Each structure stands twice: as C-alpha cells, then as structure tokens.
Amino acid sequence: MIKLFFLLPILMSLIWWWYLDNRGYSLKEGLKGFIYIALFNSVIIGFFTLMIFVTSS
Template identity: 50%
Template sequence: MIRLLFLLPILLCFAWYCFLRTNGVPIKKGKKGFLYILAFSTFVLGFFALMIQVTHQA
C-alpha cells in the first residue's frame, strides 16, 4: 500500500485539473490549488515515512 502513495499527488492533481476545466477556470488561476495538493501530499508521504522509521524493529 505504501508503495502506491506516489499516486496520491498524481490523482489529486488530475482531479483538480478536471475540476478547473469543467468549470472554465484557467490553469493560472488554479495554480494555488496544485501547490496545496503537492504540499498536502508531501506532508502525508513524510508522515508515513516517519511512521515506518519509528515503528521499524531491528
């Protein structure tokens, strides 16, 4: 499951792009949304990486 987390930002950005196109919003105006998606995805991936390190038993 963890190995598939790289798909999270790809799918969210694609969904955001589809939302912008459907509502006729230019990509330049929706740029902030892409940044939020990337920041959120980085946080989630970092959290899971940290949890793997914390719970890893030698």
C-alpha cells in the same frame, strides 16, 4: 500499499485539473490548488516515512 502512494498526488491533480477545466478556469488560475495538493501530499508522505522509521526494529 505504501508503494502506491505516488498515485495519490497524481489522482488529486487530475481531479483538480478536471474541475478547473469544467469551470472555465485556466491552469494559472488554479495554481494555488496544485500547491495545496503538493503540500498536503508532502505532509502525508512525511508522516508515513516517519512512522516507518519509528516502528522499524
């Protein structure tokens, strides 16, 4: 399951790009959203990595 987590930021970025495109915004105007997506996914990946190390025997 964890091996598929790389799909989460890709999917979120595609949805954000689609939203920007439909509303008439440029990618430069939506850069802040992409940064938030990257930070959010970094926290998620960091949490699961920490949990793997904590629970490994």
